[in-house]
Amino acid sequence: MKTIDDLQVAGKRVFVRADLNVPLDGTTITDDGRIRAAVPTIRRLAEAGARVVVASHLGRPKGAPEQQFSLAPVAQRLGELLGTSVGGEVAFATDTVGDSAKATVGSLADGGVTLLENLRFNAGETSKDDAVRGAFADELAQLADLYVGDGFGAVHRKHASVYDLPARLPHAAGGLIATEVGVLRKLTEDVRRPYAVVLGGAKVSDKLGVIDHLMTKADRILIGGGMAYTFLKAQGHEVGSSLLQEDQVPAVRGYLKRAKELGVEFVLPVDVVVAPSFPDLKAKAPTGPETVAADAIPAGLMGLDIGPRSCELYAAKLADAATIFWNGPMGVFEHPDYAAGTRAVAQGLLDAEAPSGGAAFTVVGGGDSAAAVRLLGFDENAFGHISTGGGASLEYLEGKTLPGLAALED
Numbered sequence: 417m418k419t420i421d422d423l424q425v426a427g428k429r430v431f432v433r434a435d436l437n438v439p440l441d442g443t444t445i446t447d448d449g450r451i452r453a454a455v456p457t458i459r460r461l462a463e464a465g466a467r468v469v470v471a472s473h474l475g476r477p478k479g480a481p482e483q484q485f486s487l488a489p490v491a492q493r494l495g496e497l498l499g500t501s502v503g504g505e506v507a508f509a510t511d512t513v514g515d516s517a518k519a520t521v522g523s524l525a526d527g528g529v530t531l532l533e534n535l536r537f538n539a540g541e542t543s544k545d546d547a548v549r550g551a552f553a554d555e556l557a558q559l560a561d562l563y564v565g566d567g568f569g570a571v572h573r574k575h576a577s578v579y580d581l582p583a584r585l586p587h588a589a590g591g592l593i594a595t596e597v598g599v600l601r602k603l604t605e606d607v608r609r610p611y612a613v614v615l616g617g618a619k620v621s622d623k624l625g626v627i628d629h630l631m632t633k634a635d636r637i638l639i640g641g642g643m644a645y646t647f648l649k650a651q652g653h654e655v656g657s658s659l660l661q662e663d664q665v666p667a668v669r670g671y672l673k674r675a676k677e678l679g680v681e682f683v684l685p686v687d688v689v690v691a692p693s694f695p696d697l698k699a700k701a702p703t704g705p706e707t708v709a710a711d712a713i714p715a716g717l718m719g720l721d722i723g724p725r726s727c728e729l730y731a732a733k734l735a736d737a738a739t740i741f742w743n744g745p746m747g748v749f750e751h752p753d754y755a756a757g758t759r760a761v762a763q764g765l766l767d768a769e770a771p772s773g774g775a776a777f778t779v780v781g782g783g784d785s786a787a788a789v790r791l792l793g794f795d796e797n798a799f800g801h802i803s804t805g806g807g808a809s810l811e812y813l814e815g816k817t818l819p820g821l822a823a824l825e826d
């Protein structure tokens with residue numbers, strides 16, 4: 417893979433595919449970790465005299481503009497973080513390949529930075545049809561002379577800006593991708609054991625598939641968050657109105673059976689925190705949740721965090737691990753009533769000590785997991801590595817060819 421050093425960028429329009437998919441509360445960015453992670457590559461390009469065209473997705477709009485997913489607040493924050501290297505300002509294009517994008521890119525001076533509007537406002541970005549994606553990539557290619565792939569969190573997506581565009585322009589990998597791959601590679605080689613993997617979050621259908629592979633690598637797999645209820649259902653328990661991937665229940669039953677054969681330990685919640693409905697994350701008003709046994713979730717109630725006994729169990733299962741990979745919050749940590757499980761697991765990572773002595777090597781992956789660690793007040797430097805990609809790092813660990821990495825190869 418070429419790096420930025422292999423490109424002559426001065427005076428050239430350089431398209432940087434970043435992952436600036438940050439959590440928002442209205443138009444307020446609640447955690448800017450992914451923007452901070454994107455800054456070094458953008459700054460280097462700008463300081464080398466490139467005209468930098470930054471692009472990203474945010475959330476999952478359905479191929480048309482939706483104001484709540486606008487990247488406008490991100491442009492402002494990116495300008496603040498880049499500071500003097502761009503005069504504190506990043507020009508924002510209110511579309512991706514339309515008049516605003518053409519005009520903004522056209523008026524860039526050497527060393528200037530622009531951010532395009534959300535790539536997913538265009539159906540071509542995520543289309544499964546190669547020709548439709550290709551046509552959108554052709555339009556994007558008109559905006560740039562060179563391509564730098566640096567959106568690690570999206571490299572597992574076969575999307576136009578990630579996969580098709582680099583085929584149309586001279587390309588290189590940015591510094592963030594190089595760092596992420598460098599660290600995660602360690603987890604695919606000889607890991608120190610016991611190796612524990614913690615999985616949670618809400619992207620259940622996306623991430624259940626990786627368990628098949630993780631079972632051949634990890635000694636223990638701890639399941640929480642929205643992921644837990646498909647497992648509890650597979651064990652024959654009712655899960656009320658909790659997040660459930662019904663069509664995956666048979667597959668999960670298979671994982672549990674195979675894990676026994678392989679001697680891999682699955683750790684599931686023994687109790688869960690439930691409420692009648694999903695909490696209002698804006699108001700953050702107390703919701704009066706109750707804790708119930710995981711095998712006795714009442715009909716109509718929704719599991720929103722692992723319970724206190726599960727927190728203790730998970731901490732104990734992490735305590736003697738030598739290597740830990742964690743993706744996905746244990747509960748709806750954005751609301752204080754459902755943050756305890758995520759806090760317990762984060763603390764568990766920090767307290768873990770390998771049987772041979774010394775702190776465990778810990779990796780936290782995922783936009784929300786990384787945000788949770790910071791928002792709950794943990795020092796991000798206390799972890800071995802905080803990856804900007806959740807699904808991306810899981811698929812990397814699986815040994816899959818990731819479209820956004822394959823496309824950067826020569």
Ligand SMILES: Nc1ncnc2c1ncn2[C@@H]1O[C@H](COP(=O)(O)OP(=O)(O)O)[C@@H](O)[C@H]1O
Nearest residue numbers: 617618619641642720747748782783784785806
């Ligand atoms: N039991 C649950 N029910 C619904 N959503 C949940 C539950 N537990 C966690 N979540 C949500 O999962 C989201 C993060 O999931 P995900 O995107 O998969 O993680 P990451 O971004 O770290 O990869 C958070 O917004 C959190 O509120």
Ligand SMILES: O=C(OP(=O)(O)O)[C@H](O)COP(=O)(O)O
Nearest residue numbers: 437569570782783805806807808
């Ligand atoms: O947030 C992301 O992934 P993650 O939640 O797995 O860390 C990336 O920005 C990818 O987003 P997507 O899962 O909507 O393609």
